[in-house]
Amino acid sequence: MADPARRPDNRYGSRPTMKDVATRAGVGLKTVSRVVNGEPGVTPDTERRVQAAIDALGFRRNDSARVLRKGRTASIGLVLEDLADPFYGPLSRAVEEVARAHGALLINGSSAEDPDREQELALALCARRVDGLVIIPAGDDHRYLEPEIKAGVATVFVDRPAGKIDADAVVSDSFGGARDGVAHLIAHGHRRIGFIGDRPNIHTAAERLRGYRAAMADAGIPVQDAWMSLGATDPERVRRAAAEMLSGPEPVTAFFAGNNRVTVTVVRVLSERPRPVALVGFDDFELADLLQPGVTVVAQDAAQLGRTAAQRLFQQLDGVLAAPERTVLPTRLITRGSGELPPAD
């Protein structure tokens, strides 16, 4: 009953500590610390005695306590929009692999595209004293992070740049990718091209719209307001937008879809219609090549985004970076059929 290490009913507080190990092994606390951390300067015999006590007690070092003393937590935070979105899976995995290579764990959470929730999460991670933060921003004002960054929290934004603060960012070339995709449709004879994208306050959505406008302007095609729809990417809204653009005397003959959620819904809409309509989507997705026709996309490399961002984060922590910088990764047009359909009329 004296031994605190074997009280099965007291769930917490029942774990043996270094002090318990030291007592059992008949050595000092510091000697246990040396053995646990593989530090030199312990005789083989002492080490054996300590190890025996560790095994007997089932001791496992409390990294929470260690972290408090050492300063760095060897963990980084990842705030993204939605863990369930297939675009973020490879991105998260890439961040995790880089973290792992640096011996750090990954704490992550979804903002659900809610700026308040993004802030709440990011600050909770700062309170846990993560060493760094990789953020896919939902909001457009990140001044709330200034004190944290000043206090030493490494920070990199991915997919979208930070708002109102100067910070590292790694993004895809949304403008160029969209311009190329729309130019591709124009090259195949389309003039009435619809653009359906995410909400306009999202940086990538605005950039892709800008790319659309640029391609149309380059071709000398005046753009009609009815051809552009920005808003939430839920299927209902996208369906409505697509249906509107396809109705009337002068329907669009092609769509450019602003992200993978939109593309998938547009594919569904088009599959229900007899007349073929061309489509190019931003973001690649699984099975895009097996649909009929295959879906032509402007692909971005989600894993590369995550990897690059995480690498910059650890460079910041190593103190080898100068000023914040924006890294822009190229996109790639993949033709599969849907973007090469001629105009229906």
Next chain:
Amino acid sequence: MADPARRPDNRYGSRPTMKDVATRAGVGLKTVSRVVNGEPGVTPDTERRVQAAIDALGFRRNDSARVLRKGRTASIGLVLEDLADPFYGPLSRAVEEVARAHGALLINGSSAEDPDREQELALALCARRVDGLVIIPAGDDHRYLEPEIKAGVATVFVDRPAGKIDADAVVSDSFGGARDGVAHLIAHGHRRIGFIGDRPNIHTAAERLRGYRAAMADAGIPVQDAWMSLGATDPERVRRAAAEMLSGPEPVTAFFAGNNRVTVTVVRVLSERPRPVALVGFDDFELADLLQPGVTVVAQDAAQLGRTAAQRLFQQLDGVLAAPERTVLPTRLITRGSGELPPAD
């Protein structure tokens, strides 16, 4: 992590602590603690003074220190196979939502299907003193967790049960789902049905094979060894297995695919062949309905698996659970065309 010795001038030494706030506000440490935690018993005037000091200093409570003192860390760990696999996205998100509702953060990592890496990750999470662990096991021996569980770490296994220890598990009805899916093919006239699944040491793979055998036995169809292939789910292996079953004088006329990775590859193989072959896959996937034919699947609810597991985890932490238990969630057959094709010969 980077060598702590060469970190640039105490990044974290620069953060203000409660003591700094107390000094600046001219109050005691405990009074600051009261204000920070919203505890009662502080006069409005004192509270104002403390709050002013907090704002001026940019103080943020160090939850690492708090956790050390309080016992619970308000964080849970999730060990899964691969964050990038679309099956785990909704599962992770569901776990996260339950954790969030309980005020806990989620630390997660991928085992990459490697038992050693699973153990390394799980134990690293225990060293961080997560309150609980949700594990999608890669290995089949979890005795390494016994001391942790005894010490009070709540543990729930998902998708696959634990090996060699008695622990809570939440799984889909792999046996029943596979049996139903194969019976569906038999009902549509098939007798030569191929089964391609994951490696046989994975519990779900073995259970689904058992379901296949049961359906065949129920129909009085003798099963040939050449009709069953278990192994890695990389495209090359699955392609080879499918091609073999489709060759020879008596090719299979239908496939049952053991999981979504296999299904996708089989769809690709079949799309390259002229003769229609029936297919039912375990696991639903996006766009399955838009392929031609639509892919008939035995669907499991990944989000529900995650939600149920996380709920049980917090029930364990609340001490309201008795003995470990296995929860089996039902599957659902969704017919879309590929499973209703008649035999080709």
Next chain:
DNA sequence: CTGAAAGCGCTTACAG
């Protein structure tokens, strides 16, 4: 209403 002291489980800095 307020605060000084002890302690959570480790590491650091130092002395023997």
Next chain:
DNA sequence: CTGAAAGCGCTTACAG
């Protein structure tokens, strides 16, 4: 080679 003391930033238990 070994260990006692101090301290990381909080909360707990207690006293005024």
